[in-house]
Amino acid sequence: xxxxxxxxxxxxxxxxxxxxxxxxxxxxxxxxxxxxxxxxxxxxxxxxxxxxxxxxxxxxxxxxxxxxxxxxxxxxxxxxxxxxxxxxxxxxxxxxxxxxxxxxxxxxxxxxxxxxxxxxxxxxxxxxxxxxxxxxxxxxxxxxxxxxxxxxxxxxxxxxxxxxxxxxxxxxxxxxxxxxxxxxxxxxxxxxxxxxxxxxxxxxxxxxxxxxxxxxxxxxxxxxxxxxxxxxxxxxxxxxxxxxxxxxxxxxx
Ligand SMILES: C[S@@+](CC[C@H](N)C(=O)[O-])C[C@H]1O[C@@H](n2cnc3c(N)ncnc32)[C@H](O)[C@@H]1O
Numbered sequence: 001x002x003x004x005x006x007x008x009x010x011x012x013x014x015x016x017x018x019x020x021x022x023x024x025x026x027x028x029x030x031x032x033x034x035x036x037x038x039x040x041x042x043x044x045x046x047x048x049x050x051x052x053x054x055x056x057x058x059x060x061x062x063x064x065x066x067x068x069x070x071x072x073x074x075x076x077x078x079x080x081x082x083x084x085x086x087x088x089x090x091x092x093x094x095x096x097x098x099x100x101x102x103x104x105x106x107x108x109x110x111x112x113x114x115x116x117x118x119x120x121x122x123x124x125x126x127x128x129x130x131x132x133x134x135x136x137x138x139x140x141x142x143x144x145x146x147x148x149x150x151x152x153x154x155x156x157x158x159x160x161x162x163x164x165x166x167x168x169x170x171x172x173x174x175x176x177x178x179x180x181x182x183x184x185x186x187x188x189x190x191x192x193x194x195x196x197x198x199x200x201x202x203x204x205x206x207x208x209x210x211x212x213x214x215x216x217x218x219x220x221x222x223x224x225x226x227x228x229x230x231x232x233x234x235x236x237x238x239x240x241x242x243x244x245x246x247x248x249x250x251x252x253x
Contacts, residue, residue: 030227066092153244
Protein backbone atom coordinates (compact mmCIF):
# COMPACT_ATOMS: atom_id res chain seq x y z
CA UNK A 1 0.00 0.00 0.00
CA UNK A 2 1.38 3.42 -0.91
CA UNK A 3 1.79 5.78 2.02
CA UNK A 4 0.07 9.17 1.91
CA UNK A 5 2.59 11.89 1.14
CA UNK A 6 2.59 15.18 2.95
CA UNK A 7 5.34 17.49 1.77
CA UNK A 8 5.75 19.27 5.11
CA UNK A 9 5.15 17.41 8.34
CA UNK A 10 7.40 14.44 9.10
CA UNK A 11 5.10 11.42 9.35
CA UNK A 12 7.93 8.99 8.56
CA UNK A 13 9.43 9.18 12.05
CA UNK A 14 6.64 7.03 13.53
CA UNK A 15 7.68 4.00 11.48
CA UNK A 16 11.05 3.84 13.28
CA UNK A 17 9.91 4.38 16.88
CA UNK A 18 9.37 0.71 17.73
CA UNK A 19 9.42 0.09 21.50
CA UNK A 20 10.32 3.76 21.99
CA UNK A 21 6.62 4.54 21.53
CA UNK A 22 6.07 3.13 25.04
CA UNK A 23 9.43 3.59 26.77
CA UNK A 24 11.49 6.51 25.44
CA UNK A 25 11.82 9.51 27.75
CA UNK A 26 14.44 11.25 25.59
CA UNK A 27 11.96 11.78 22.81
CA UNK A 28 8.85 13.91 22.18
CA UNK A 29 6.79 10.72 22.09
CA UNK A 30 7.03 10.89 25.91
CA UNK A 31 4.95 14.08 25.76
CA UNK A 32 2.31 12.28 23.68
CA UNK A 33 2.16 9.55 26.35
CA UNK A 34 1.92 12.11 29.16
CA UNK A 35 -0.90 13.95 27.40
CA UNK A 36 -2.88 10.72 27.06
CA UNK A 37 -2.97 10.46 30.89
CA UNK A 38 -5.23 13.50 30.74
CA UNK A 39 -7.21 12.74 27.59
CA UNK A 40 -8.01 9.04 28.01
CA UNK A 41 -9.97 9.40 31.31
CA UNK A 42 -11.71 12.51 29.94
CA UNK A 43 -12.91 10.64 26.83
CA UNK A 44 -13.90 7.53 28.82
CA UNK A 45 -16.09 9.66 31.08
CA UNK A 46 -17.62 11.56 28.16
CA UNK A 47 -18.48 8.34 26.31
CA UNK A 48 -20.10 6.91 29.45
CA UNK A 49 -22.21 10.08 29.85
CA UNK A 50 -23.28 10.16 26.23
CA UNK A 51 -23.89 6.48 25.47
CA UNK A 52 -26.08 4.32 27.66
CA UNK A 53 -24.51 1.21 26.17
CA UNK A 54 -21.38 0.16 28.12
CA UNK A 55 -19.74 -1.13 24.94
CA UNK A 56 -19.57 1.39 22.11
CA UNK A 57 -18.25 0.82 18.60
CA UNK A 58 -15.18 3.07 18.56
CA UNK A 59 -12.90 4.06 15.66
CA UNK A 60 -9.45 5.53 16.40
CA UNK A 61 -8.07 7.42 13.37
CA UNK A 62 -4.25 7.65 13.11
CA UNK A 63 -4.01 5.49 16.22
CA UNK A 64 -0.20 5.26 16.30
CA UNK A 65 0.83 2.70 18.93
CA UNK A 66 -2.63 2.49 20.51
CA UNK A 67 -2.34 5.00 23.38
CA UNK A 68 -6.08 5.64 23.02
CA UNK A 69 -7.37 2.38 21.51
CA UNK A 70 -5.84 0.00 24.03
CA UNK A 71 -7.28 1.61 27.19
CA UNK A 72 -10.70 1.97 25.53
CA UNK A 73 -10.66 -1.71 24.62
CA UNK A 74 -9.59 -2.67 28.14
CA UNK A 75 -12.76 -1.14 29.59
CA UNK A 76 -14.96 -3.09 27.19
CA UNK A 77 -15.40 -0.91 24.10
CA UNK A 78 -15.36 -2.54 20.70
CA UNK A 79 -12.41 -0.73 19.09
CA UNK A 80 -11.24 -0.52 15.49
CA UNK A 81 -8.13 1.54 14.89
CA UNK A 82 -6.07 2.41 11.84
CA UNK A 83 -2.83 4.10 10.92
CA UNK A 84 -0.63 4.55 7.87
CA UNK A 85 2.39 3.18 9.78
CA UNK A 86 2.40 -0.62 9.82
CA UNK A 87 5.39 -0.58 12.18
CA UNK A 88 3.40 1.45 14.74
CA UNK A 89 0.44 -0.90 14.36
CA UNK A 90 2.71 -3.83 15.28
CA UNK A 91 3.59 -2.10 18.55
CA UNK A 92 -0.07 -1.23 19.18
CA UNK A 93 -1.01 -4.91 18.78
CA UNK A 94 1.77 -6.02 21.14
CA UNK A 95 0.50 -3.67 23.86
CA UNK A 96 -3.17 -4.56 23.41
CA UNK A 97 -3.71 -6.74 26.50
CA UNK A 98 -7.28 -7.51 25.41
CA UNK A 99 -6.15 -8.72 21.95
CA UNK A 100 -9.54 -7.47 20.78
CA UNK A 101 -8.63 -4.19 19.02
CA UNK A 102 -9.03 -4.51 15.27
CA UNK A 103 -5.84 -2.76 14.08
CA UNK A 104 -5.77 -1.98 10.36
CA UNK A 105 -3.37 -0.41 7.90
CA UNK A 106 -5.31 2.35 6.16
CA UNK A 107 -5.14 5.96 5.01
CA UNK A 108 -7.23 8.66 6.65
CA UNK A 109 -8.08 10.12 3.26
CA UNK A 110 -10.06 7.01 2.41
CA UNK A 111 -11.67 5.13 5.31
CA UNK A 112 -12.37 1.44 4.56
CA UNK A 113 -15.72 1.50 6.43
CA UNK A 114 -19.40 1.84 5.49
CA UNK A 115 -21.51 4.87 6.38
CA UNK A 116 -22.85 5.19 9.96
CA UNK A 117 -20.73 2.32 11.33
CA UNK A 118 -19.41 3.82 14.58
CA UNK A 119 -20.82 5.30 17.82
CA UNK A 120 -17.56 7.09 18.56
CA UNK A 121 -14.66 8.31 16.40
CA UNK A 122 -11.38 9.67 17.85
CA UNK A 123 -8.63 11.59 16.07
CA UNK A 124 -6.19 12.44 18.82
CA UNK A 125 -3.08 14.46 17.99
CA UNK A 126 -3.84 13.68 14.42
CA UNK A 127 -5.43 16.50 12.39
CA UNK A 128 -2.15 18.47 12.41
CA UNK A 129 -0.52 15.55 10.58
CA UNK A 130 -2.56 15.81 7.39
CA UNK A 131 -2.59 18.46 4.66
CA UNK A 132 -6.33 18.21 4.07
CA UNK A 133 -8.09 17.82 7.45
CA UNK A 134 -11.43 18.68 5.84
CA UNK A 135 -11.27 15.46 3.78
CA UNK A 136 -10.57 13.42 6.92
CA UNK A 137 -13.40 15.14 8.80
CA UNK A 138 -15.79 14.43 5.97
CA UNK A 139 -14.85 10.72 6.28
CA UNK A 140 -15.27 10.85 10.06
CA UNK A 141 -18.74 12.31 9.68
CA UNK A 142 -19.68 9.73 7.07
CA UNK A 143 -18.78 6.75 9.27
CA UNK A 144 -20.38 8.17 12.47
CA UNK A 145 -23.95 7.21 13.23
CA UNK A 146 -26.41 10.06 13.91
CA UNK A 147 -25.87 11.31 17.47
CA UNK A 148 -22.46 9.60 17.51
CA UNK A 149 -19.52 11.47 19.04
CA UNK A 150 -16.22 12.67 17.67
CA UNK A 151 -13.22 13.35 19.94
CA UNK A 152 -10.33 15.45 18.68
CA UNK A 153 -7.15 17.06 19.95
CA UNK A 154 -4.77 19.24 17.99
CA UNK A 155 -2.83 22.54 18.13
CA UNK A 156 -3.91 26.11 17.52
CA UNK A 157 -2.20 28.20 14.83
CA UNK A 158 -0.50 31.24 16.36
CA UNK A 159 2.94 32.44 17.51
CA UNK A 160 2.53 31.05 21.06
CA UNK A 161 1.73 27.55 19.79
CA UNK A 162 4.74 27.86 17.43
CA UNK A 163 6.97 28.91 20.33
CA UNK A 164 5.84 26.24 22.79
CA UNK A 165 4.84 23.29 20.65
CA UNK A 166 7.43 23.61 17.90
CA UNK A 167 10.41 25.56 19.22
CA UNK A 168 10.02 24.62 22.90
CA UNK A 169 9.98 20.92 22.07
CA UNK A 170 12.93 21.29 19.66
CA UNK A 171 14.97 23.14 22.30
CA UNK A 172 14.04 21.15 25.40
CA UNK A 173 13.39 17.54 24.33
CA UNK A 174 16.20 15.32 23.05
CA UNK A 175 15.85 13.62 19.67
CA UNK A 176 13.15 15.95 18.38
CA UNK A 177 13.24 15.42 14.63
CA UNK A 178 12.90 18.21 12.09
CA UNK A 179 9.31 18.91 11.15
CA UNK A 180 7.77 16.85 13.93
CA UNK A 181 5.13 19.56 13.65
CA UNK A 182 4.71 22.45 11.22
CA UNK A 183 2.80 25.64 11.93
CA UNK A 184 1.02 25.53 8.57
CA UNK A 185 -0.89 22.41 9.63
CA UNK A 186 -1.95 23.71 13.02
CA UNK A 187 -5.63 24.71 12.99
CA UNK A 188 -7.31 27.64 14.71
CA UNK A 189 -10.24 26.41 16.84
CA UNK A 190 -12.65 28.68 14.91
CA UNK A 191 -11.52 27.14 11.61
CA UNK A 192 -11.89 23.60 12.95
CA UNK A 193 -15.35 24.40 14.31
CA UNK A 194 -16.36 25.73 10.93
CA UNK A 195 -15.13 22.57 9.12
CA UNK A 196 -16.90 20.38 11.67
CA UNK A 197 -20.13 22.28 11.29
CA UNK A 198 -19.95 21.95 7.48
CA UNK A 199 -19.87 18.20 8.05
CA UNK A 200 -22.82 18.05 10.48
CA UNK A 201 -20.63 17.83 13.57
CA UNK A 202 -21.70 20.17 16.37
CA UNK A 203 -19.05 21.00 18.95
CA UNK A 204 -20.42 20.33 22.46
CA UNK A 205 -17.20 20.79 24.40
CA UNK A 206 -13.87 22.42 23.64
CA UNK A 207 -11.02 22.73 26.15
CA UNK A 208 -7.52 24.11 26.07
CA UNK A 209 -4.72 21.63 26.73
CA UNK A 210 -1.26 22.66 27.94
CA UNK A 211 1.67 21.25 29.87
CA UNK A 212 1.71 21.90 33.64
CA UNK A 213 4.33 24.65 33.72
CA UNK A 214 6.50 25.42 36.76
CA UNK A 215 6.31 21.91 38.22
CA UNK A 216 9.35 19.88 39.32
CA UNK A 217 8.93 17.62 36.27
CA UNK A 218 8.75 20.64 33.96
CA UNK A 219 12.03 22.09 35.24
CA UNK A 220 13.65 18.65 35.18
CA UNK A 221 12.79 18.46 31.50
CA UNK A 222 14.21 21.93 30.78
CA UNK A 223 17.49 20.97 32.47
CA UNK A 224 17.95 17.44 31.16
CA UNK A 225 15.94 17.44 27.88
CA UNK A 226 14.44 14.18 29.12
CA UNK A 227 10.71 13.95 29.92
CA UNK A 228 10.14 12.49 33.40
CA UNK A 229 7.27 10.04 33.98
CA UNK A 230 5.70 12.63 36.26
CA UNK A 231 5.43 15.26 33.48
CA UNK A 232 1.78 16.19 33.13
CA UNK A 233 -0.77 18.13 31.11
CA UNK A 234 -3.83 20.01 32.23
CA UNK A 235 -7.04 21.38 30.76
CA UNK A 236 -7.23 25.15 30.58
CA UNK A 237 -9.68 27.79 29.37
CA UNK A 238 -7.26 29.22 26.82
CA UNK A 239 -7.33 27.55 23.40
CA UNK A 240 -4.08 29.26 22.38
CA UNK A 241 -1.73 26.25 22.58
CA UNK A 242 -3.32 22.82 22.30
CA UNK A 243 -7.01 22.07 22.48
CA UNK A 244 -9.36 19.15 22.37
CA UNK A 245 -13.04 18.59 22.31
CA UNK A 246 -16.07 16.59 21.51
CA UNK A 247 -18.57 17.07 18.67
CA UNK A 248 -21.86 15.32 18.06
CA UNK A 249 -23.14 14.17 14.67
CA UNK A 250 -26.42 15.85 13.94
CA UNK A 251 -29.24 14.16 12.13
CA UNK A 252 -29.33 16.70 9.28
CA UNK A 253 -28.93 15.11 5.85
C1 LIG B 1 1.20 12.19 16.64
S1 LIG B 1 0.81 10.58 16.16
C2 LIG B 1 -0.69 10.33 17.10
C3 LIG B 1 -0.95 8.89 17.40
C4 LIG B 1 -2.16 8.64 18.32
N1 LIG B 1 -3.37 9.19 17.78
C5 LIG B 1 -1.89 9.18 19.69
O1 LIG B 1 -2.50 10.20 20.05
O2 LIG B 1 -1.07 8.61 20.41
C6 LIG B 1 0.18 10.80 14.51
C7 LIG B 1 -0.13 9.48 13.81
O3 LIG B 1 -0.79 9.75 12.57
C8 LIG B 1 -0.39 8.77 11.62
N2 LIG B 1 -0.73 9.25 10.28
C9 LIG B 1 -0.20 10.31 9.61
N3 LIG B 1 -0.81 10.47 8.42
C10 LIG B 1 -1.76 9.49 8.32
C11 LIG B 1 -2.74 9.16 7.35
N4 LIG B 1 -2.87 9.83 6.21
N5 LIG B 1 -3.56 8.12 7.59
C12 LIG B 1 -3.46 7.41 8.76
N6 LIG B 1 -2.55 7.69 9.72
C13 LIG B 1 -1.70 8.71 9.51
C14 LIG B 1 1.09 8.60 11.91
O4 LIG B 1 1.60 7.40 11.37
C15 LIG B 1 1.10 8.64 13.44
O5 LIG B 1 0.96 7.36 14.01
